[in-house]
Amino acid sequence: MxxxxxxxxxxxxxxxxxxxxxxxxxxxxxxxxxxxxxxxxxxxxxxxxxxxxxxxxxxxxxxxxxxxxxxxxxxxxxxxxxxxxxxxxxxxxxxxxxxxxxxxxxxxxxxxxxxxxxxxxxxxxxxxxxxxxxxxxxxxxxxxxxxxxxxxxxxxxxxxxxxxxxxxxxxxxxxxxxxxxxRGKAITLNCLNENKDVLSPGDYFLNVDIDKDTINLTTRECISKDTFSEILDRMVDYKENTSIERRFLTSQGVTNEIFDQKNTNLKQIYQAQLQIQPKVESLLQKYLSSGKMTQSVDIDSIIPSLKDTVLSLTNEDLKKKLEKNKWCIELDSKIVSDLFDPLVDRLQHIIELRLTNEAEYSGKEYSVIFFVGDTFKCNYLVEKIKQMKFSSDVKICILPNSEDLVVLNGALEYVQxxxxxxxxxxxxxx
Incomplete structure (x- = not known):
């Protein structure tokens, strides 16, 4: 190289x-x-x-x-x-x-x-x-x-x-x-190297990754043991304010106006946007692995600036609710299912649509679906995905590492x- x-x-x-x-x-x-x-x-x-x-x-x-x-x-x-x-x-x-x-x-x-x-x-x-x-x-x-x-x-x-x-x-x-x-090629390379025996030359495979409100589906073909094609097809499904972190805040009454630049200090918004995704993912993982039925979480442990941002809003009902709860958020199994079940249904629908359309119009039949990204580290979501049934016989592979590690490892593998x-x-x- x-x-x-x-x-x-x-x-x-x-x-x-x-x-x-x-x-x-x-x-x-x-x-x-x-x-x-x-x-x-x-x-x-x-x-x-x-x-x-x-x-x-x-x-x-x-x-x-x-x-x-x-x-x-x-x-x-x-x-x-x-x-x-x-x-x-x-x-x-x-x-x-x-x-x-x-x-x-x-x-x-x-x-x-x-x-x-x-x-x-x-x-x-x-x-x-x-x-x-x-x-x-x-x-x-x-x-x-x-x-x-x-x-x-x-x-x-x-x-x-x-x-x-x-x-x-x-x-x-x-x-x-x-x-x-x-990034897309680094992800694909790591997917294949971590799952060396799931594809044969001529097989088509689908990469699924989630970027905030967007689900990306990309199609490639396995050319030989060591090579794969450029992207043959890309499908993007975007739905505003559907990311796990946004839905989590909404479930607690913190509506999307918190990110409205007309009402909130832009400095606080930017800091909140960069911090909220990893903090919510970590919070959900800790809760799911704890075995507890409920868990109380200090709002400042999620985003240090969130309390200040909420106080700057005109929503008095939200302020009173959070003050009554001593600025804590209650996490339970119902909240987790309400967060992830709509995502599972959305994934099931768009993947099935992709598989069906390709089989009908181009004759492609997929052999493997790779799920990549930090969202797929959640044990609850992983179990739901494993239970998915599709019209065609396709193998499901979920990469356990975070997307950052997948990308870095893929790039290092590329130059070996x-x-x-x-x-x-x-x-x-x-």
């Missing part, structure tokens, strides 16, 4: 539009040597991703904070602030969803400078992690870097990443030691062997 024989180590960096994460391993001993980074500044041990957000100084000449410390500052400054906008020096990476999309940036800041400045900060953390784990490593020429990029990215953003990495030079000084893989070049053709064709 990397032409230079000097490359002994591999770093996979997931540059997302909301979060960033990375992992590293020996080039020829992936399964025994992989290290997933979990020591981001300002975060608890065990969290593998850092928010992709930066804060500049007044003239945008340098970054003064990035990641979680920026969110912590937003929390501390929002308590007494009536502002409904971010400080203009704070930039997020959600503007980089597409290559050629028109985006707004301050006049002092270009797209390349934002990526370059942020990547330089990430490189410092990566280099420190490599030197801590691999004694005597010479990163600039002994390390190969594979960037995991959003599926909608094309050459423009990828070229910027390459240029920025090479201009810094501390992690990589040779363009031949930089590779790219889309030369034959895996076959899974990555053009980033423009998906």
């Amino acid at each position: 990397f032409e230079s024989r000097l490359v002994r180590f591999v770093v996979a960096i997931d540059i997302g539009t909301e979060y960033t994460s990375f992992a590293h391993s020996l080039k020829h001993s992936f399964s025994q040597s992989t290290v997933i980074f979990e020591q981001w500044e300002g975060q608890e041990q065990g969290i593998v991703k850092s928010p992709a957000i930066v804060e500049y100084n007044d003239d945008y000449s340098s970054i003064i904070k990035w990641g979680t410390p920026v969110l912590q500052q937003l929390k501390s400054t929002s308590d007494d602030s009536e502002d409904t906008e971010f400080p203009r020096e704070i930039c997020t990476f959600q503007v980089f969803n597409n290559d050629n999309e028109d985006i707004w940036l301050p006049p002092e800041l270009s797209k390349k400078k934002l990526i370059s400045d942020y990547l330089n900060e990430i490189q410092k953390v990566v280099l420190a992690a490599l030197q801590e784990n691999w004694t005597g490593i010479k990163p600039s020429y002994e390390t190969g870097t594979v960037f995991i990029v959003p599926d909608r990215w094309g050459p423009t953003n990828c070229n910027i990443l390459s240029q920025c990495l090479l201009e810094n030079g501390s992690l990589c000084d040779n363009k031949e030691n930089i590779q790219f893989i889309s 062997e030369d034959y895996l070049w076959n899974v990555m053709t053009s980033l423009l064709r998906r």
Whole structure:
């Protein structure tokens, strides 16, 4: 994969539009040597991703904070602030969803400078992690870097990443030691490597993943033992405000107006959006594994800024309800079933529709369905999916790891062997 024989180590960096994460391993001993980074500044041990957000100084000449410390500052400054906008020096990476999309940036800041400045900060953390784990490593020429990029990215953003990495030079000084893989392909590669015996050449398989309010279905074909096709078909099912975390808040009377930018401080909204999904997932997992019938949860343990946000709303009934409950939320089995059963029904419907339509109109019959993503870590949902029955005989595989680990492992697997070049053709064709 990397032409230079000097490359002994591999770093996979997931540059997302909301979060960033990375992992590293020996080039020829992936399964025994992989290290997933979990020591981001300002975060608890065990969290593998850092928010992709930066804060500049007044003239945008340098970054003064990035990641979680920026969110912590937003929390501390929002308590007494009536502002409904971010400080203009704070930039997020959600503007980089597409290559050629028109985006707004301050006049002092270009797209390349934002990526370059942020990547330089990430490189410092990566280099420190490599030197801590691999004694005597010479990163600039002994390390190969594979960037995991959003599926909608094309050459423009990828070229910027390459240029920025090479201009810094501390992690990589040779363009031949930089590779790219889309998130979708990294996920598929890990799915196949974790389930080596479920597919044969010519079999079609379906990847199912959930991104907040959206369920994504992608179809690929197994070409041979080691290769798979580009995406043959993609189906996207979007329903507003149907994510587990939103439904959880709604079940407690915290309606969607909490995220209405006209009524709520935008700083609090952004912090809440980034924190709520992992916190709710962790909360549900702990409850389901505890065996308790009910569990009382302090609302501040879910989102530290949620209480302040609720107090800023005009909904007096909600305030009285939460104050009466001492700002605690009651979790029980009915709430869990109310959260996940509609999702199970939705998955059953759209997957059955996909299987039926493909069989009727194109003659495709699927052999395997892979369920990938953090939502599928919930034991309640896993058991419900295992009970699903479809019109065709299809095998169900649920990957137990979080989507972040699946993506990072898939990228590291991609650069282990030369034959895996076959899974990555053009980033423009998906």
